[in-house]
Amino acid sequence: MSSDSSRLRQLAVSESGFVFDPLTGHTFTVNAAGLAVLSGLKAGLDVDAIAASLGASFEVEGGEDLRRDVDDFVLRLREHGLVK
Amino acid sequence: MRPPCEAVVAVTGMNATDNPAPGVAVCRSLRAVPEFRGQVVGLGYDALDPGFYAQGLLDAGAILPYPKAGRLAMLERLRALRSELGIDVLLPTLDSELRAVAASERELAELGIACFVPRLDALAAAAKARLPELAGRGGFRTPDSEAVGHAEAVRTLVDRLGLPLVVKGVFYGATIVHSEADAVLAFHHFAASWGLPVIVQRYVAGEEYNVAALGDGEGGLVGAVAMRKMALTDKGKGWSGVTVDGPDLLRTTGALVDALGWRGGLEVEFLRERATGELYVLEVNPRFPAWVYLATGAGQNLPWAYVMLACGEPVPELPPYRVGTQFVRISLDQIQDLSTYGALSASGRFGSVGVRRAS
Numbered sequence: 543m544s545s546d547s548s549r550l551r552q553l554a555v556s557e558s559g560f561v562f563d564p565l566t567g568h569t570f571t572v573n574a575a576g577l578a579v580l581s582g583l584k585a586g587l588d589v590d591a592i593a594a595s596l597g598a599s600f601e602v603e604g605g606e607d608l609r610r611d612v613d614d615f616v617l618r619l620r621e622h623g624l625v626k
Numbered sequence: 627m628r629p630p631c632e633a634v635v636a637v638t639g640m641n642a643t644d645n646p647a648p649g650v651a652v653c654r655s656l657r658a659v660p661e662f663r664g665q666v667v668g669l670g671y672d673a674l675d676p677g678f679y680a681q682g683l684l685d686a687g688a689i690l691p692y693p694k695a696g697r698l699a700m701l702e703r704l705r706a707l708r709s710e711l712g713i714d715v716l717l718p719t720l721d722s723e724l725r726a727v728a729a730s731e732r733e734l735a736e737l738g739i740a741c742f743v744p745r746l747d748a749l750a751a752a753a754k755a756r757l758p759e760l761a762g763r764g765g766f767r768t769p770d771s772e773a774v775g776h777a778e779a780v781r782t783l784v785d786r787l788g789l790p791l792v793v794k795g796v797f798y799g800a801t802i803v804h805s806e807a808d809a810v811l812a813f814h815h816f817a818a819s820w821g822l823p824v825i826v827q828r829y830v831a832g833e834e835y836n837v838a839a840l841g842d843g844e845g846g847l848v849g850a851v852a853m854r855k856m857a858l859t860d861k862g863k864g865w866s867g868v869t870v871d872g873p874d875l876l877r878t879t880g881a882l883v884d885a886l887g888w889r890g891g892l893e894v895e896f897l898r899e900r901a902t903g904e905l906y907v908l909e910v911n912p913r914f915p916a917w918v919y920l921a922t923g924a925g926q927n928l929p930w931a932y933v934m935l936a937c938g939e940p941v942p943e944l945p946p947y948r949v950g951t952q953f954v955r956i957s958l959d960q961i962q963d964l965s966t967y968g969a970l971s972a973s974g975r976f977g978s979v980g981v982r983r984a985s
Contacts, residue, residue, distance in 0.1 A: 567854030
């Protein structure tokens with residue numbers, strides 16, 4: 543799954559996981575894993591690279607599950623109009 | 627005319643309940659100006675209007691005759707207040723006052739009271755019933771709507787526009803209806819409350835945004851701040867909101883101000899359709915909104931710019947506002963003795979502006 547990250551780069555994201563969309567005024571909260579996925583997407587990484595990075599950062603195994611979780615997260619972002 | 631920083635500014639709309647008038651927010655904006663050494667007079671319609679009791683807000687306050695008493699009654703009261711309090715600038719904040727003030731601008735100027743309000747033709751053109759016509763002139767969208775004068779026309783519109791529909795009073799109030807029977811009921815409610823016509827509008831599902839702005843009277847925007855409401859009261863009034871980066875909101879506001887040659891404060895209510903992202907103008911309110919202190923907090927003090935323009939002073943370019951600035955309203959109890967209430971009840975006025983008197 544690929545994503546256009548231009549909208550994501552407009553988001554204001556705090557270290558605690560509070561997210562503000564300056565175009566719509568919407569706010570969200572994400573946990574540490576969500577924060578890592580957001581950072582990866584904003585940096586332009588693809589889903590595989592983000593899943594691998596999550597596996598390393600959080601010391602978890604199960605590449606397929608991780609990839610599916612990242613895909614789900616991207617779908618949620620799409621529902622909010624944050625990725626195309 | 628005194629310079630703006632020394633002016634005695636009278637602000638209407640001291641009601642500040644859960645459906646607040648903008649007066650308190652306007653006065654707070656004036657108090658936020660470091661160089662302002664003038665005085666602030668609150669004008670309201672009831673001795674218990676909460677703004678009269680806000681500590682540190684007003685130097686004086688006075689009761690006005692209700693707008694239904696007519697323009698001449700308002701003028702007579704303002705003439706007396708000019709003499710008693712030396713009012714230099716009047717900043718009306720209620721829709722119901724605007725027509726009378728706009729029609730009296732020359733007489734007020736002769737009294738020595740300056741204001742910066744829309745021209746009568748612009749006020750008429752911005753009315754709800756004429757929004758589709760204005761949309762054509764300004765090049766923006768507004769939901770299909772029609773001003774109707776009898777219930778039978780509502781039934782026709784139900785067929786044409788489909789359900790749900792939005793039914794609006796000519797001056798105030800709106801309700802979403804889901805059946806023809808409810809539409810007719812709403813028509814009768816708004817006709818009885820506010821008179822005719824009643825506006826029937828296609829319902830557009832989406833998110834609401836608001837812009838507070840100030841027009842220079844020559845088609846230009848002095849300033850504009852966009853906001854999304856984050857929490858509403860049961861009357862649908864914003865109780866919390868946040869400034870947003872809305873280039874298309876500001877662009878459309880600019881087009882509207884240009885089309886009307888708008889002079890003074892205004893609020894534009896927008897809706898962004900969820901399905902398409904298209905932007906619609908829902909309403910134009912001919913005065914600053916009750917949340918205008920958010921604009922001040924975000925970097926654009928629109929009420930102060932109004933005072934400068936009313937005094938004939940040029941307004942320096944306002945800075946871009948800070949996106950992500952939030953307001954959260956609060957209810958609190960104000961404690962004092964009965965002196966303010968007593969003075970307002972007995973003489974219709976409290977406080978004093980000291981040595982300042984009309985010359």
